[in-house]
Amino acid sequence: METRIDEIADGIYRLSTFVPDIAPPAGFTFNQFLVVADEPLMFHTGLRKMFPLKLAAVSRLVDPAKLRWIAFGHYEADECGAMNEWLAIAPNAEVAHGSTGCLVSLNDMADRAPRVLADGDVIELGGGKRVRYIDTPHTPHGWDAGVMIEESTGTLMCGDLFTQLGNGPALTEGDVVGPAIAAEDLFRYSSLNPDMGATIRALARFSPRTLALMHGPSFAGDCSGALNTLADDYDRRAAERRPATAA
Numbered sequence: 474m475e476t477r478i479d480e481i482a483d484g485i486y487r488l489s490t491f492v493p494d495i496a497p498p499a500g501f502t503f504n505q506f507l508v509v510a511d512e513p514l515m516f517h518t519g520l521r522k523m524f525p526l527k528l529a530a531v532s533r534l535v536d537p538a539k540l541r542w543i544a545f546g547h548y549e550a551d552e553c554g555a556m557n558e559w560l561a562i563a564p565n566a567e568v569a570h571g572s573t574g575c576l577v578s579l580n581d582m583a584d585r586a587p588r589v590l591a592d593g594d595v596i597e598l599g600g601g602k603r604v605r606y607i608d609t610p611h612t613p614h615g616w617d618a619g620v621m622i623e624e625s626t627g628t629l630m631c632g633d634l635f636t637q638l639g640n641g642p643a644l645t646e647g648d649v650v651g652p653a654i655a656a657e658d659l660f661r662y663s664s665l666n667p668d669m670g671a672t673i674r675a676l677a678r679f680s681p682r683t684l685a686l687m688h689g690p691s692f693a694g695d696c697s698g699a700l701n702t703l704a705d706d707y708d709r710r711a712a713e714r715r716p717a718t719a720a
């Protein structure tokens with residue numbers, strides 16, 4: 474396995490590891506995003522067992538000991554399995570996450586106390602970079618789920634939203650909704666809930682210019698349109714699951 478590095482927006486790097494054994498023959502990618510700034514931020518830690526691979530990749534971009542912020546979408550192994558390994562090698566690093574995630578997992582599981590972010594909180598990273606945290610509870614899964622947008626580039630680090638199979642290009646202007654619908658049909662990974670469409674649709678108000686997918690290529694195109702179309706599909710799924718009420 475190797476980790477491929479691409480700059481997908483100004484100063485934002487996608488570190489992508491392709492695992493052909495997951496969902497063969499297409500395979501599956503695991504992506505981290507590094508925001509290079511005075512206070513570098515990494516979104517997703519990678520799996521604990523991939524830490525040496527990821528450490529080598531990050532070292533090609535910044536001194537890993539200078540990492541300042543460690544963030545991720547929700548508490549799961551691919552999102553944050555190596556959290557404590559990163560905290561150990563970066564003495565000034567803090568985990569930053571939403572209040573639910575800190576309360577239910579991170580206050581106990583992180584080796585240093587996390588920075589608790591309220592919905593809409595901003596972290597100034599210096600060098601013109603700033604990230605805003607947005608709560609997306611149960612979307613696509615995890616009570617603690619959230620996303621971050623780097624506002625100078627409009628890069629929405631959207632975690633498991635738009636998950637797709639395969640090892641596509643680092644950045645595409647092609648369809649990201651169709652492959653996401655296909656992956657949802659295959660994995661059933663979302664916590665389908667009545668608010669899910671509205672939660673996804675609400676992300677369009679930030680007018681992202683790039684979608685940074687955890688599992689799939691990054692997307693540079695009509696991001697608001699893609700979010701709205703994905704939201705429509707989850708509304709459809711939720712309506713189909715709703716029990717019919719007596720007339």
Ligand SMILES: [Fe+2]
Binds near residue numbers: 549552614
């Ligand atoms: Fe997940």
Ligand SMILES: [Fe+2]
Binds near residue numbers: 551
């Ligand atoms: Fe994931």
